[in-house]
Amino acid sequence: MAETKPSVWKKITSNRLFLPVVCLLVVLLINVIRTPAFFQISIRNGVLYGYIVDVVNRASELVILAVGMTLVTAASGGQDISVGAVMAVAAAVCCQILSGGKVTTNAFQNPLLLAIVAALAASALCGAFNGFLVARLKIQPMVATLILFTAGRGIAQLVTQGQITYVRVGTYQVIGGYIASCPIPTPIFIAIGTALLVYLVLNKTALGLSIESVGINGSASRLVGLNSTMIQFLTYVLCGLLAGVAGIVASSRIYSADANNIGLNLEMDAILAVALGGNFLGGGKFSLMGSVIGAFTIQALTTTLYAMNVSGDQLPVYKAIAVVIIVTLQSPVFQEFLKARKVRRRRTAEGGSCG
Numbered sequence: 001m002a003e004t005k006p007s008v009w010k011k012i013t014s015n016r017l018f019l020p021v022v023c024l025l026v027v028l029l030i031n032v033i034r035t036p037a038f039f040q041i042s043i044r045n046g047v048l049y050g051y052i053v054d055v056v057n058r059a060s061e062l063v064i065l066a067v068g069m070t071l072v073t074a075a076s077g078g079q080d081i082s083v084g085a086v087m088a089v090a091a092a093v094c095c096q097i098l099s100g101g102k103v104t105t106n107a108f109q110n111p112l113l114l115a116i117v118a119a120l121a122a123s124a125l126c127g128a129f130n131g132f133l134v135a136r137l138k139i140q141p142m143v144a145t146l147i148l149f150t151a152g153r154g155i156a157q158l159v160t161q162g163q164i165t166y167v168r169v170g171t172y173q174v175i176g177g178y179i180a181s182c183p184i185p186t187p188i189f190i191a192i193g194t195a196l197l198v199y200l201v202l203n204k205t206a207l208g209l210s211i212e213s214v215g216i217n218g219s220a221s222r223l224v225g226l227n228s229t230m231i232q233f234l235t236y237v238l239c240g241l242l243a244g245v246a247g248i249v250a251s252s253r254i255y256s257a258d259a260n261n262i263g264l265n266l267e268m269d270a271i272l273a274v275a276l277g278g279n280f281l282g283g284g285k286f287s288l289m290g291s292v293i294g295a296f297t298i299q300a301l302t303t304t305l306y307a308m309n310v311s312g313d314q315l316p317v318y319k320a321i322a323v324v325i326i327v328t329l330q331s332p333v334f335q336e337f338l339k340a341r342k343v344r345r346r347r348t349a350e351g352g353s354c355g
Contacts, residue, residue: 077283078141085152087263127240
């Protein structure tokens with residue numbers, strides 16, 4: 001008997017990105033119902049304005065964090081909860097160098113490139129610290145990264161000497177604003193470039209496959225010649241480095257280093273973005289595109305709740321409810337339950353027709 005080919009619809013629904021895309025479309029549909037002008041885009045003072053532009057722009061830092069979170073989740077089966085604090089550290093180092101130690105400056109006291117390199121080096125060092133604890137000392141990732149989650153903002157405060165350091169220079173504000181007469185916000189380009197660069201590195205080298213192999217079975221990976229310790233360590237370094245990029249963007253938006261607020265609670269949103277993207281939080285196979293879609297879903301949901309006049313204090317409650325529903329729909333157990341019910345209904349229908 002010839003095998004029946006799966007239908008086009010079944011191929012679409014079985015794709016890993018199907019549910020993440022559906023969830024994003026549902027959130028966007030709610031926005032359209034609540035705000036008919038949600039997709040309207042206009043140009044004011046030479047730049048793009050509109051709800052959808054704001055969603056994509058504000059999601060930029062979250063997209064960058066979600067990419068890094070995807071890598072550590074896939075390789076170690078755990079999450080890095082320190083990325084928000086690492087953002088604050090990178091912002092503090094960058095602004096402190098640019099200001100020359102002053103509380104505020106209207107001109108660079110040191111080269112911009114030096115400040116950015118130093119900030120990224122500091123964030124990569126934070127990632128290396130986390131990676132050493134997880135990969136070498138085998139400490140559970142959530143516990144290992146809790147150290148910088150707790151101490152990171154204190155380190156940022158030490159760097160800035162407890163002050164909010166302001167860098168009121170147009171060149172620095174370009175990173176989180178606009179490039180010359182370009183109407184598209186710069187953070188969008190940075191997020192796209194970062195995601196694309198990581199995607200190319202993972203797919204044009206053996207790194208992506210190695211990360212999946214280590215995440216699925218680290219012991220078996222060592223038997224086939226993979227250095228699972230180094231691969232896990234490298235993913236945490238990359239995660240820290242990407243958190244540094246996000247920190248610089250966030251700092252440029254507000255042209256300052258605010259250690260108490262930059263990246264605050266973004267680590268939770270990054271983890272949710274990875275989960276909403278259909279990635280298994282226990283490690284193994286992953287989808288960068290799914291995480292990017294998950295990041296946009298989280299930001300669209302946040303924008304929706306604000307548009308519905310939900311206060312900032314109540315926002316986490318509504319967001320948690322929506323996320324629980326979305327994650328449940330993506331749960332393998334729930335999907336198996338739906339499949340089992342579908343099979344039972346089919347057998348019942350066949351039994352009735354035969355009778």
